[in-house]
Amino acid sequence: xxxxxxxxxxxxMTVFETYIKTTPERLxxxxxxxxxxxxxxxxxxxxxxxxxxSSYKSSVPGVIDIAEGENLKVDPPRRLVQSFTALWSEDVKxxxxxxxxxxxxxxxxSCRLRVIHDQLPAGANSELYGGxxxxxxxxxxxxxxxxxxxxxxxxxxxxxxx
Amino acid sequence: MDAxxxxxxxxxxxxLLDELFARDGQTLTELEERLPMTRFGVMKHLKVLEEAGxxxxxxxxxxxxxxxxxxxxxLIHDRWVSKYAEPLAATISGIKRELEEQ
Numbered sequence: 059x060x061x062x063x064x065x066x067x068x069x070x071m072t073v074f075e076t077y078i079k080t081t082p083e084r085l086x087x088x089x090x091x092x093x094x095x096x097x098x099x100x101x102x103x104x105x106x107x108x109x110x111x112s113s114y115k116s117s118v119p120g121v122i123d124i125a126e127g128e129n130l131k132v133d134p135p136r137r138l139v140q141s142f143t144a145l146w147s148e149d150v151k152x153x154x155x156x157x158x159x160x161x162x163x164x165x166x167x168s169c170r171l172r173v174i175h176d177q178l179p180a181g182a183n184s185e186l187y188g189g190x191x192x193x194x195x196x197x198x199x200x201x202x203x204x205x206x207x208x209x210x211x212x213x214x215x216x217x218x219x220x
Numbered sequence: 221m222d223a224x225x226x227x228x229x230x231x232x233x234x235x236l237l238d239e240l241f242a243r244d245g246q247t248l249t250e251l252e253e254r255l256p257m258t259r260f261g262v263m264k265h266l267k268v269l270e271e272a273g274x275x276x277x278x279x280x281x282x283x284x285x286x287x288x289x290x291x292x293x294x295l296i297h298d299r300w301v302s303k304y305a306e307p308l309a310a311t312i313s314g315i316k317r318e319l320e321e322q
Contacts, residue, residue: 072244073287075276076295172276191294199298207298 071176074190079168080201086135088201089160097206098196100189101215108132114140118215122146127155136162142175144186153182171197221299224292227272232257233265237274240288247283 078085088094090108099116102124106114110132116124127141138160144150157177163170173194175187196207227233232255239254240246252262266286269275276289 071287073276073278073289074291075273075289076291077273191290194291195294195298198295 070178070180070182071174072178072187072190074173074175074187074194075170076194076198077165077168077170078198078201082135082162082164082169084201085162085169085171088197089138090134094200098200099193108134108138117145121215127158130157147185150183150186153179153186156182156186221292221296223272224274224296227268227274230265230268232261233269236262236265236269237288240275240286244287245278245285247285251286 080088088098090106092103092105096103102116102118104114104116106112106129108114108129110129112129112132113126114129115126118124123145125142125144125146127143129138129140131137131139140158140160141155142158143155144153155177156175156179159172159174159176161170161172161174163172171194173190175190178186199205199207228237235255236251239251248259248262248266251266252259255262257265266275270277273292274289276287278285278287
């Protein structure tokens with residue numbers, strides 16, 4: 059874990075963690091498969107070929123750009139490290155590039171999924187990382203029940219894709 | 221989810237979560253300084269919060285940093301709160317919009 063950024067003795071980072079009853083392979087597929095990903099990402103679509111050094115872009119086509127970045131390290135089905143530049147508002151754009159690490163660790167018949175968002179500027183807008191808990195909650199529900207969350211927030215862009 | 225409800229039932233543990241919400245990634249020593257409690261008491265409560273998944277830790281060198289993990293709270297929200305509260309919240313925001321547009 060030493061490679062996470064440390065600024066003033068502490069990293070400017072946030073951690074989101076959940077246990078999901080699934081296999082590492084199914085969990086990895088749910089992260090990189092564009093159709094699955096959109097289902098628990100408020101309808102936001104993410105396009106990438108997920109090779110080392112390739113780029114990705116998340117958007118609701120024709121409606122709003124969400125984020126873009128590079129796949130810094132792709133190690134299926136365990137670890138995905140991405141640079142992350144938010145695009146949905148001028149304020150979040152001004153935060154520049156940060157880093158998002160997806161870590162999958164098998165635990166018994168489940169997986170521990172950790173999303174670590176670090177290299178954030180000090181005093182970063184909480185919008186930058188505030189969506190991860192909803193995304194992880196939706197991902198857990200989708201993999202464990204095959205169903206989608208239907209809370210208003212989780213359907214934000216669903217109609218844009220319909 | 222039972223473990224999260226149980227962990228949240230204690231006011232001291234809620235104040236620990238508030239501390240981490242205000243400033244994420246604190247050591248035991250930092251948390252101990254902010255709360256009127258012994259080191260042992262803070263450790264005991266952090267352990268309950270960790271077991272409920274509400275706090276995760278990262279070790280760097282000799283230091284252990286504590287981070288608020290809000291996913292279990294989101295799971296409680298998605299399962300227990302949104303169903304009851306969101307129709308009401310939608311009504312209120314609808315009223316607000318109507319009043320503001322007048």
